[in-house]
Amino acid sequence: MRNSFLPFALPDIGANEYAHIQESLESGWITTGPKARQFETLFADSVNAKHAIAVNSCTAAMHLALEAIDLQEGDEVITTPYTFAATAEVVRYFNAKPVLVDIQPHDFNIDPTLIEEAITPKTKAIIPVHIAGLPADLDTITSIAANYNLAIIEDAAHAFPTKYKERMIGAPLMDESIPHAVCFSFYATKTLATGEGGMLCTNQDNIAERCRIMALHGISKDAWKRYSAEGSWYYEIVAPGYKYNMTDIAAGMGLAQLAKAERMRQRRHEIAATYNSAFQQTTALQIPCGAENMVGNCVYCDEDCQHQPHQHAWHLYMLRLNLDELVIDRAQLIEELKTQNIGTSVHFIPLHLHPYYRDLYGYTPQDFPIAYREFQRELSLPIYSKMSDQDVQDVISAVMDLIQQFSKPQPSTKNRAKVIAI
């Protein structure tokens, strides 16, 4: 057993992060300034977006995006129960209704075949969540949005750097007439970490301009420059905006992280491949979708599996337990792993199980049966670039030993034959 605790998540911070932050501190420009602008430019380039607006969280980015598409009280926004609090709370900020649609069992993403029946005349937008860093079915979602005149706001908190087919998440949709924004998170545990932070990407000038103004008190463009040499004391308030700007301290860290984002992704991909080949050895475990990218054919998707061409960001490694083969449940396994010094987590407790949404809309667990069922057997394992090969092996040994220890005794072929004969 390991003698030190392996945290579930850790940021990968090196000398460049320190250098950028020191530069900001020494220059005296510690809030939004040149580094935030440079981070926006380089991030936009990296995902092929026309505009990137740096903010202080993904939650802020989604709030701004919904404001920019003019979401109103009583409107409806379609998303999934299988997500973090932020995705639905931003809809509630407007007194609008998050309308939940169940997930696909194979990859935890929104089931596009259930979207149309959830659309009403009040529906204004769809928020697909690219869970774990594997993209939702954007082609289908885009054609539904085009047919019903809906906006698409992508919750890409897990999806950097992710590709949907050949297209980076962050780039425009195939149909550019659909109001569209993509929101990324740079929270401490995410694939690009600035402590707190987020980015809103869009190719649409009107959405970008509105978000830029509303992210900084609703004051006219480039207000951040007013204390620089080229700035002016004059500004105008055009709307009651928010305080969502990213500091240069965070942006400097973002610049350092962006430069190594691909190396970090490759390391996570390598860890996922190592996990997959180990966990495939037992029927008590189901490895995550996206596995077909690395270890031959997808082991459980049907033959129409469309995931082959996507690039998985591997923000999360969402393992599933086949509970009928085990004598312990997920919560007990988490406790056992903790005693083995392995930190794990669960993604996510579906929104409809939480008191706020349950009581507000009268949900029962079975209202979204797939989300409910998959949640009970999901276990997220550590996957981050700072993990050593030994860390990865420690996770594998702890999981495999416990699975063996707590597997139900399987009747031998001989005994099974006897049972059938009787």
Ligand SMILES: *Cc1c(COP(=O)(O)O)cnc(C)c1O
């Ligand atoms: C982390 C996360 C968010 C929120 O990101 P913040 O930057 O912390 O606001 C939103 N959606 C999902 C799915 C997340 O995991």
